[in-house]
Amino acid sequence: MSHERWPKKSLGEVVHLKRGFDLPTSARSEGPYPVVGSAGVSGWHFEKRASGPGVTLGRSGSSMGNATYCPGDFWPLNTTLFVEDFLGNEPYYVYHLLRTIDFTAYNSGSAQPSLNRNYIENIRIPVAPRGAQIRISELAGALDKKIAANERVARTSEELIEALFSPDRSNKQTKLENLCTLRKEQVKPTEVTDPVVAHFSLPAYDADRTPEYVSPCTIKSAKFLVNTSAVLLSKLNPEIPRIWNMTPEPGIPALASTEFLVLEPRKGVSTSELWGVTRQRDFLESLTSKVTGTSKSHQRVRPVEVMTSTVVDPRAFNNERGQAEALSRRAAIARLENRSLTQLRDTLLPKLISGELRIKDAEKQVEDAV
Template structure:
C-alpha cells in the first residue's frame, strides 16, 4: 500500500467491525410470500444501491426465526456470488429486512457505514477479486471480508467523503425515479389504443456484419448485458466482439426474443457517432409511422408482454425464446390511429428518460473517478466538493 496520509491508519475490517457474518444459506423457494419482510438476494444488491426488480418477501413469523441473517438499518451488505464485492447500505426505512448469501457487516463506532460501502466498492477489482474462492462459482467469503485492509481516516473525514460521493449517488437515484415515472406515463398514454399487427408498423432490419470488419476505432454494442445494466450501449473495440451482429443504421427499437417474462425493449432514438451493432437476441425494428418512442411505449404495454409469453418455445426458465415471426404477429397500439398530441407527449417523455440516463451515466463515471482517489487520500474532500458542485 502507498504512503498513509497523515491522521489515517491501516486496520483490518474484522478488528473494527462490530460483526461480520453471512446471510441465510439454504433453500428458500417454499418460504417466499406475496408481502411481508423484504428478503434480499445477490441480484438485489448493486454497487452503491439496490435493484428491487425481482425482490422477494418472507412472512414476519419466518423472519423472526432467521435472527442471524436479520438486517438492521445501517448494515453494510456485500455480494458473495454473482458479482462479488458489490456493496450497499441498508436504508433507514427498512426496519425489517432479511437476506440470503450476503456478507453482512455491522460497522463499529469508528466506521461510517456509507464510507465503508464506498471503500469496499472501490477495492472490488483489487482485494475482492484476489480473494475469490470456488472452482465453479466463485464467491467472496466472510473470512476474506474480515481480513480486508482499510485505510481509515477520522470518523469526521469518513462522513465528509461519504457526503461528497453521496451527493452524486443522490442525484443518480433521483434520475432513476424520474426515469421510472416518465416510462410509466409514456406507457399509460397508450392504454386502450386501437391496435394492429406489429409487422404492419415496422421495417424489420436483419443485415448482419462482423464488427471486426469495421474500419473504426470503436463501435457501439447494444447487448443484453448492456441493457440489463444501464440501457446504454457499450463502447468497445470492434475486435472484442467475436461474432456477427445486426447493424443499426437508423433510429430503431430493439426488442429481445429471449425470456419475454423479463421484457427488454430499447428505444434507440439517437444513434451513437460510431458504427452500431445489436445482439442477435434482439430484433431491430424501424418504425414506419411514428417516432421510435411511440413504438417503444407500444411494445412496453402489458398486453404485448402477455402475448409474447404465450408464444415462448423452450422449457428452461432461462432460455425461453419467441420466434421473430411470432413477435411480428403481436397486436400493438397503432400509431396511425393515435392523436398527434398524445404521440408528442410520449416522445417528450421518452426524451426525458433518455436525458436522465445520460446524466446518470456521467455522474456515475465522475463518482467512479473520484472514489479511489478519495479513499487513498490522494484527493481531499474540499477539492472533491468543488468538482461535485459543478456536476450537480
C-alpha cells in the same frame, strides 16, 4: 496535486462480516423488508434478519464481491456476507469502500466462485478517519440522489408514454409488421475499427437502461449493427419486458445483442410510438404465450411470432404522438445526464477513498454537477 494517502487497516478492523441466512422462495411472504442476495434485492419478506443501514457483499456465484447498500432493515440471504458491525465506521462510506476492492483475487472456491470471510478480513485497505468518512459519504450521497432523481424522471416519462397508447383509449389495432421492419444486419466486433462502441446488451438494460461504452475487442460474438433510431425488443424470456427506445450517438457505433430484435419504424411512425405500443400488457402477454424452449431461463419467442402479433395502432392517435416524443426526449436527457454523473462518481470515489484526492477539490466538482 495528490494528497497523502489514508493509513491502511485490515478489512477485519473496519467491519465485522457475517454470513447471511437461507430463505427459500417458497417460504417468503410479501412484506416491507427487502430480501438481498449476491446481485442485490431479489424480493420482499414480512420478516427481517438485519437492521439498517446495512451493507451486503456477494459471497458466491457470478456476483461475488458485489456490494449492496440497504438504507433500512433487510434480510441478507446466505449467498451474501453482511456487515454485522461497522465498528464505528460510516455505513455509506463502507459501502463505497467495499466497491473499490477487487475481490476476484480472493476467490476461495473452485468451480463456483466464493468468498470466505475469514480469508478476506486480512485484506489491507486505506481507511479515512471518521470525519472524512462523513464528508465522503455526503459527496457520494449527493451524486447518488441526483442519479436516482433522474431515473425517476425517466421512468415516470416512460410510464406516461405507455399510458398514452393504452388499448383502453383506442380499439384500433394492427399487426406489428405494419409499423416496423426487422433489421438483421450483423457485424463481427473484430471488424470494427472504432476505439469505442455503444454495446446494448441485456445486462446493460437490466442495470440502468444505458449502453456500455467499451472497446469492440472486449465483445466476443457477432452483434446487430444499429445505425438508425430503433426499438430493441428482447426475444429472450418475454415475461420480463426488455424494450429499449434507442438512438445511436453520432460517431459511436451501436452494437446490439442478438437476443434483441431490432425494430425499425416505418415511415409515419416514431420510435417513441413503437416503444409505447410494444410495452402494452396485452402484447407482452401474447408474446409470453408463444415462447419455445424447454428451459424456463432460456425461453424465446420467434421473430415471426413477434412481427405478426397485434398491437394498438399509434396512428389512430393525434395529440398523443407529439406528447410521446416530448416525454421520450425528457427520459433520454435524464439518462444522458446520469451517464455523466455516474462517470464523475466512479472517477472521484476511488481517489477519495484512497486519500489520493483532497475532499475539498471533489466537493467543488460535485457542487458544479448537482
